[in-house]
Amino acid sequence: MVKVGETNMSKNNPYPFPLNTKELQKGVYIVRVQILVCACAIIALLYHHILHLLFHPMSLPSFILSLTLFISHVTLTFLWVTTQTFRWCPIKRKVYLENLSLVTNGEDGLPGLDVFICTADPYKEPPINTANTALSVLAFDYPTRKLSVYVSDDGGSKFTLFALFEASKFAKHWLPFCKEYGIRTRCPEAFFKDENEYSCSKEEWEHMKILHEKMKSRVETVMRKGYVDNDMIENKEEGQAFDKWTDGFSHKDHHTIIQVLLQSDENVDVSGQFLPNLIYVSREKRNTFHHNFKAGALNVLLRVSTLMTNAPIVLTLDCDMHSNDPQTPQRALCHLLEPIEGPKIAFVQFPQRYKGINESDIYNSELKRPFRIYAAGLDGLGVVNYCGTGSFLRRKALYSGLSEPDANGLLATNHIPLNSRFALEAAHEVASCMYEQGTNWGHTMGLRYGSLVEDFFTGYRLQCEGWSSVLCDPLTPAFLGDIPITLNDSLVQNRRWAVGLFEVGCSKYCPLIFGTKKRSLLMGLGYSFFAFWALWSIPTLIYGFVPQLGLLYDICLFPKVHDGWFYLYCYLFLASYIQDYIEINLYGRTTLKKWWNEQRIWIIRSASSSFFALLDFSCKQIGLQVLEFNLTSKLNDSEQQKRYDQEMFDFGVETPLFVLLSMIAILNLVSFTWGFMKVMRDGNIAEMFTQLFICGFVVVNALPIYEAMVLRRDGGRMPIRVTLVSIFLTWVLYYATGFALKG
Ligand SMILES: O=c1ccn([C@@H]2O[C@H](COP(=O)(O)OP(=O)(O)O[C@H]3O[C@H](CO)[C@@H](O)[C@H](O)[C@H]3O)[C@@H](O)[C@H]2O)c(=O)[nH]1
Numbered sequence: 028m029v030k031v032g033e034t035n036m037s038k039n040n041p042y043p044f045p046l047n048t049k050e051l052q053k054g055v056y057i058v059r060v061q062i063l064v065c066a067c068a069i070i071a072l073l074y075h076h077i078l079h080l081l082f083h084p085m086s087l088p089s090f091i092l093s094l095t096l097f098i099s100h101v102t103l104t105f106l107w108v109t110t111q112t113f114r115w116c117p118i119k120r121k122v123y124l125e126n127l128s129l130v131t132n133g134e135d136g137l138p139g140l141d142v143f144i145c146t147a148d149p150y151k152e153p154p155i156n157t158a159n160t161a162l163s164v165l166a167f168d169y170p171t172r173k174l175s176v177y178v179s180d181d182g183g184s185k186f187t188l189f190a191l192f193e194a195s196k197f198a199k200h201w202l203p204f205c206k207e208y209g210i211r212t213r214c215p216e217a218f219f220k221d222e223n224e225y226s227c228s229k230e231e232w233e234h235m236k237i238l239h240e241k242m243k244s245r246v247e248t249v250m251r252k253g254y255v256d257n258d259m260i261e262n263k264e265e266g267q268a269f270d271k272w273t274d275g276f277s278h279k280d281h282h283t284i285i286q287v288l289l290q291s292d293e294n295v296d297v298s299g300q301f302l303p304n305l306i307y308v309s310r311e312k313r314n315t316f317h318h319n320f321k322a323g324a325l326n327v328l329l330r331v332s333t334l335m336t337n338a339p340i341v342l343t344l345d346c347d348m349h350s351n352d353p354q355t356p357q358r359a360l361c362h363l364l365e366p367i368e369g370p371k372i373a374f375v376q377f378p379q380r381y382k383g384i385n386e387s388d389i390y391n392s393e394l395k396r397p398f399r400i401y402a403a404g405l406d407g408l409g410v411v412n413y414c415g416t417g418s419f420l421r422r423k424a425l426y427s428g429l430s431e432p433d434a435n436g437l438l439a440t441n442h443i444p445l446n447s448r449f450a451l452e453a454a455h456e457v458a459s460c461m462y463e464q465g466t467n468w469g470h471t472m473g474l475r476y477g478s479l480v481e482d483f484f485t486g487y488r489l490q491c492e493g494w495s496s497v498l499c500d501p502l503t504p505a506f507l508g509d510i511p512i513t514l515n516d517s518l519v520q521n522r523r524w525a526v527g528l529f530e531v532g533c534s535k536y537c538p539l540i541f542g543t544k545k546r547s548l549l550m551g552l553g554y555s556f557f558a559f560w561a562l563w564s565i566p567t568l569i570y571g572f573v574p575q576l577g578l579l580y581d582i583c584l585f586p587k588v589h590d591g592w593f594y595l596y597c598y599l600f601l602a603s604y605i606q607d608y609i610e611i612n613l614y615g616r617t618t619l620k621k622w623w624n625e626q627r628i629w630i631i632r633s634a635s636s637s638f639f640a641l642l643d644f645s646c647k648q649i650g651l652q653v654l655e656f657n658l659t660s661k662l663n664d665s666e667q668q669k670r671y672d673q674e675m676f677d678f679g680v681e682t683p684l685f686v687l688l689s690m691i692a693i694l695n696l697v698s699f700t701w702g703f704m705k706v707m708r709d710g711n712i713a714e715m716f717t718q719l720f721i722c723g724f725v726v727v728n729a730l731p732i733y734e735a736m737v738l739r740r741d742g743g744r745m746p747i748r749v750t751l752v753s754i755f756l757t758w759v760l761y762y763a764t765g766f767a768l769k770g
């Protein structure tokens with residue numbers, strides 16, 4: 028293996044023990060040639076299309092339909108161009124963990140690490156899961172006096188605090204257990220699910236399991252009862268903590284609650300070792316203040332932690348993820364502490380990886396393409412996007428520019444105990460609603476406000492300031508997260524992302540202009556791919572409706588089969604699908620079925636959630652709607668779980684998202700049948716072949732929709748109302764366009 032990076036390293040790096048190397052991915056030059064060939068084909072197609080529109084004599088209806096197809100081709104071309112950024116110089120990185128301690132002189136030189144975990148609603152995000160997330164990071168292989176875990180609770184929930192109290196007690200047994208036996212899976216829930224994962228004696232294992240069950244059942248009990256009973260409170264400290272939920276307290280309007288649950292210089296585990304810090308923070312909320320969702324929550328944690336522990340490195344995690352490798356901080360440090368490039372790195376992103384995905388991944392929850400393949404492409408440019416979770420950030424990057432000095436921690440530098448009155452008063456002040464008024468928080472400091480995808484926006488803004496970022500994609504996933512298990516949940520999540528990204532695209536920070544100017548053209552293009560993700564809906568919807576209506580009204584929109592231009596269409600279709608298949612296979616083998624599902628859900632998203640994201644954005648622009656952060660559901664309904672495991676599409680909800688999808692499915696089935704009959708009758712397929720093929724392709728993709736409309740009786744079937752409304756609307760569309768197309 029030729030290591031481009033390693034030769035670079037040895038050239039530029041005076042250190043004999045490299046912490047990391049990088050190399051260009053194999054086959055990049057072949058890919059570049061393919062990009063050029065494809066570019067020529069696309070230019071030819073657009074040229075042909077323009078000539079056709081301008082000089083080919085045709086009726087007005089043909090012209091209108093052909094024009095819409097042209098719009099779709101222009102949009103696709105734009106999106107295609109942006110995607111090529113990821114293919115231009117993708118890289119692979121390697122870290123040398125064994126060299127880290129040489130650079131840091133063992134544990135002494137390791138920097139402090141503050142972990143931020145966000146949760147927002149105890150009913151949608153079960154507190155026991157948040158407790159598991161916290162336990163998995165408390166148990167990092169990291170010096171405990173340098174490790175602090177902060178949990179932000181935007182739900183302001185007693186249950187979450189209760190779960191964390193339980194977790195802090197369980198941690199006293201769990202941490203020494205993990206360390207003694209070198210356990211790899213340090214999220215208790217995941218550990219006990221996998222009965223094979225133990226290196227301890229059966230008795231030890233069973234003892235831990237009993238403690239774990241106790242924690243779990245106590246948390247479930249308070250959830251079931253709906254309040255924290257006096258019997259459940261074990262000591263005075265806990266009692267005082269829960270007394271803070273005074274009358275009139277609601278999750279949207281309440282004072283700040285901060286509770287230090289573990290203190291690293293005070294609390295010890297059962298083996299006598301000090302524990303890390305664990306701090307619960309529920310920031311102040313007032314009806315009259317916009318709280319800026321997760322970005323606001325993280326900014327409060329940034330300030331509180333600056334006061335309390337002020338670690339130079341910060342890890343952000345969602346409550347639906349857990350650590351899957353106790354050495355992850357060290358991996359991140361192999362980049363951040365690298366003497367030459369390290370200081371410019373604002374964050375090290377670990378790709379989002381998920382657990383519980385079904386075999387052929389029907390909703391493409393894995394999202395391998397954006398999170399790993401495209402991220403590796405951006406990594407080659409030094410500008411990996413920030414994903415909000417599984418990311419180690421340099422605190423300094425969020426506070427000041429590259430060249431400015433670090434912010435100072437007040438208490439940390441003065442060694443004031445976290446639980447002292449002085450410390451808590453100061454922390455309350457920075458967690459209040461008023462604090463950010465008239466400051467730069469959210470604008471040039473901390474997580475940036477103004478988009479529903481605060482992660483993408485913040486990473487992008489940091490890169491525009493000159494910071495770089497790194498992708499760390501180890502074989503063993505560093506973190507594992509939960510996925511939505513119904514189609515609706517998956518689309519709702521996608522809609523939020525698409526609209527948030529579009530907000531960035533249409534802001535004054537538009538990557539095409541601002542990003543290109545501040546960083547580079549390739550960076551601007553790559554970020555535009557994400558920012559304009561919602562635009563996929565335009566070509567998809569045009570291709571879902573226009574050739575079909577053409578077929579029904581006998582309007583030929585594509586070159587005939589024997590025409591030379593026909594082969595151009597064939598080439599572009601086949602080349603993109605083949606390239607797509609090869610690309611995904613380079614990152615671990617993928618079955619054909621899985622790949623098919625991926626392209627199908629891509630079409631489904633483009634035709635539904637992306638389109639609704641455009642609508643949401645338009646409504647927001649004209650003041651009809653305020654955008655909300657709809658949490659992704661993390662609850663497991665057993666029926667839904669069963670259907671998901673059986674790889675059945677879960678519709679089940681009456682939503683306009685499904686109406687649009689059903690309309691496309693119905694229209695394509697009708698026009699395919701109609702076109703097919705006509706071809707049989709006339710025996711002439713050359714003219715309408717392409718349109719017939721498109722309908723057939725959509726029909727094959729839509730098979731689960733027909734099945735859900737007609738054959739299924741379970742809870743995941745297509746709601747009857749959705750089917751009826753779609754049939755009606757398709758009929759209206761057919762007649763309405765008939766007036767125009769028949770002239
Ligand atoms: O007002 C809010 C809303 C959300 N969250 C937290 O934000 C996280 C992400 O929310 P989730 O519903 O899980 O959304 P996802 O779409 O799964 O999250 C992805 O997309 C988000 C941006 O839309 C990023 O912030 C996340 O890191 C990324 O995993 C969760 O921990 C929430 O508790 C808050 O703390 N406060």
Ligand SMILES: [Mn+2]
Nearest residue numbers: 345347508659
């Ligand atoms: Mn999530």
